[in-house]
Structure formats: structure tokens, C-alpha cells
Amino acid sequence: MRIVFILLTFFCICACTSKQSYPLATTVANSNSVFETSGEAGLVHTVFFWYADDADPARLAEFENDLRELGKVPSISSYYYGPPAATAERGPVDHSYDMAINVFFKDIAAHDAYQVDPIHVGFVEKCKDLWEKVVVYDNQISK
Secondary structure, X not given: OHHHHHHHXXXXXXXXXXXXXXXXXEEOOOOOOOOOOOOOOEEEEEEEEEEOOOOOHHHHHHHHHHHHHHOOOOOOOEEEEEOXXXXXXXXXXXXXXXXEEEEEEOOHHHHHHHHHOHXXXXXXXXXXXXXXXXXXXXXXXOO
């Protein structure tokens, strides 16, 4: 079922794009085309989701809307989401997840504000039944 959902999602995304043949990520509200920090180190919050086998297919279809709403948290500098890229299978690459988000913050304070923002808290509460596993990587970035 997971593979069928991934394939349907892939084909829907491809059918809805006019100039790109395979979009790998979507930019959402608050995003800039280039991530800039104010001279200090920024932070990238990357989250990988593995869908639960018993997740309601109708709710999974709505999950992209939930992801879009999550990108509206004011402390976010830039935000992207998408499924695994169709890159070649090779040793260190993990294609096993179903969806990922990449959230850029200007600093740790912005990240901490995101964690308690009602939009983020509501997203987790609303969507937590959709996944069986979530892995988060937070890394500091420098210019």
C-alpha cells in the first residue's frame, strides 16, 4: 500500500507541474529563494516521516495540505517538503522514508519558537497518527 501511495503521489505531482518534469521539493510560505543568515550561524531542522501501514489513505492525501500549513510558522526563514528523490540506489542513500521537511531558521531561538508555535503543535497533534517513525536531524550551518 505504501508503494502504491508513493507512486500515486509521484504521478499527481508530475501531472500538476508544467515546466518541471519531477519536482523534488515544494517551497512554502515564509520561504526565500536563497537562505541568508544575518552573519551568524543558522540552523537546519530536517525531519523524515515513515507512514504507518494502517494510516488512513484519505488522511495521507490531506497530509500535503498539513505540511503546507506547517510552513507558515513565522519563525521559519525557509521551508521545503517532498518525498525521496529518484536518485540512484547507492550504499549511503536512504530512500526508505515517505516524506521529509527541511526547515531553515536564522538561529536556535527561531527554532525554539517554532517548537512551541501553535501551528507546529497543532500539526503534530493532528498528524501523529499518520506515521510510525519520525527522525529529526538539527544541524548548525555557517556562511
